[in-house]
Amino acid sequence: MVLAMNGYTASKDDLLKRLRRVEGQVRGIARMVEEDKYCIDVLTQVSAATKALESVALSLLGDHLSHCVAEASAEGGAVAEQKIREANDAIARLVRS
Numbered sequence: 001m002v003l004a005m006n007g008y009t010a011s012k013d014d015l016l017k018r019l020r021r022v023e024g025q026v027r028g029i030a031r032m033v034e035e036d037k038y039c040i041d042v043l044t045q046v047s048a049a050t051k052a053l054e055s056v057a058l059s060l061l062g063d064h065l066s067h068c069v070a071e072a073s074a075e076g077g078a079v080a081e082q083k084i085r086e087a088n089d090a091i092a093r094l095v096r097s
């Protein structure tokens with residue numbers, strides 16, 4: 001049995017590090033709310049966490065395009081159409097968020 005490798009496998013450690021950092025940011029935001037910090041300061045931190053998550057999402061999308069979609073496109077057929085449709089849907093979700 002051959003396991004398919006995800007496009008982000010090579011950058012997995014970096015992604016996990018970045019996600020842990022975002023997790024810490026979100027915990028910090030919760031703490032700020034618990035401590036009744038100034039609204040604008042909380043919003044500033046929410047914006048920073050949002051941007052950090054967007055960065056992770058763009059990295060994953062880039063890996064998906066250069067690995068999964070590129071391989072499927074080389075293969076052609078229904079698999080390629082499916083991967084391109086998935087990528088388009090993912091891009092649309094990112095743009096709407």
